[in-house]
Amino acid sequence: MPTDPTPGPAGDPSTSRTPTIVLTGGTSGIGRATALALAGTAGHLVLHGLEPEHDVTDLLDAVRAAMRPGTPLTYVAADYGDLAAVTGLARQIRASTDRIDLLVNNAARPGPATRTISDDGNEVTLQTNYLAPVLLTTGLLDLIGRDAPGRIVNVASATHLSATLYLDDLSLAHHPYSPSTAYAHSKLALVTYSCWLAAHRPRRSLDVVSVHPGVISTQLLHAMFSIGGERPEQAAVTLRYVAARRDDNGTYYDERRPAPPNPQASDPATQDRLHDLTARLLRDHL
Template identity: 35%
Template sequence: MTDLLPHHHTTLVTGATQGLGRGIALDLAARGGTVLLHGRDAGRLAAVAGEVRALGAGGAVRTYAADLADLDEVADLARRVRDAEPRLDALVHNAVAGGGADPLVREVSAQGHELRLAVNHLAPYALTRGLLPLLTVSAPARVVNVASMGQEAVDLDDLLYEREYEGLRAYCRSKLALIMATFALGEELDGSGVTVNALHPAHLMDTAGVRAYGLTPLVGVEEGVRPTVRLVTDPELAGVTGRYFDRFTEKRAHEQAYDVAVRRRLMALTDRWVGAPVPGV
């Protein structure tokens, strides 16, 4: 095994009970690191925690249940992790709301935000903000946002997608919003010891979300695990921040991501909805 991690190296992986998130958690655990598993279902969390322990690689495993479609639960998750964990070396935002089984049905979060935007953009941003104190004292630390090559320009006049809704397009808009937040946080935190990067892990992996939308998987989950774990562990990426990667290669995202005025407007709305909590900083 290459790139072994010290047992104290701690990574929180959201959406760790299946698919890519489970694969990332098992890979990091096999390297000897401590993994914090997030999911919505306590039974599934316990099952993956059991798989981690069966590896016998030496790192600890702890579980955190929360529904990322509720910003109150996101804030509570951040509080629980801050209170319980001595350090946090990496935060992998993998949990996702896909296109939906019925893409013409617009769903909303607990706070009334469009569901894809809430889970794929607002929740990762809020959780990063909430965990910044722990990430900062653990620095150097890394935030990895699992985005997608599927990106569509956001409509700032209809950010909650109340007109002519379609689930896959909502997903693509939310992933571009996540990338814009990556760039914004990368700039803000530059020099703090906390880096923030985003990536497209692999195309059409064999996950429940891909199958639920009726798409045919092209590659196994392991194809997405490797480039994601690289952003967590590769020493050559120390200090690299505010970038978007297509698997292992830095690429340009959708052109809208580089429009500073749009990005500022998006983040102003995001901060308003999230409350931009930065406890202890």
């Protein structure tokens, strides 16, 4: 774990306030390791996963053991392949807390072997990795940083740097498809959204950043790439470090280093157009 005492929503040694943390995709891979890494810093941990609670009892027991005695742990299940479920997830989170200090949008999927359209009419990788996090964030935004500094950390990927954002074809109907292309495209959309939200944050007490957590050995990585990677615990160290920063609104991190994102993500006109398209795609769920 990082040893520097830099204050931030993941734990501020200069105050007695312990943060309410929402972590999505927290039951496997990077998310599972991050749940365990953040557990000891939380005043209330809201953990999201795809699985029903009875299937992740071992993880929840391990997370509780790492938390301060008496600290609440809330588990909520939702499938990001169903946007109505994401709307319901936001309602469940709101029912469990009246404030959020840190939201980590980590839930993601690899691109499937062939282009697949969700029941909501979207390419499934874009929906899971981009539309669902935007929908959840929008549903929780008024709770984040409302009465103290708040933070949104969107878990991206360095693959976004080589991608092109197809604003006229977000579901990749008219462009060559591959699992890695769909994944990189979705992560470019997420980084672009992060930059847009940073420029349009509803209050100055809220910082929005995105982060490439490293090349990490997970089922997600190996579903698309025949390469090795670091252990998920290494990504968890990175995410905990980035979660503890402050006054860096709009930053893209390449692991722990601020770095330029894909130029499309930094372009205000591209950001605004993606925002408008996204609002149309989500209008029935907002």
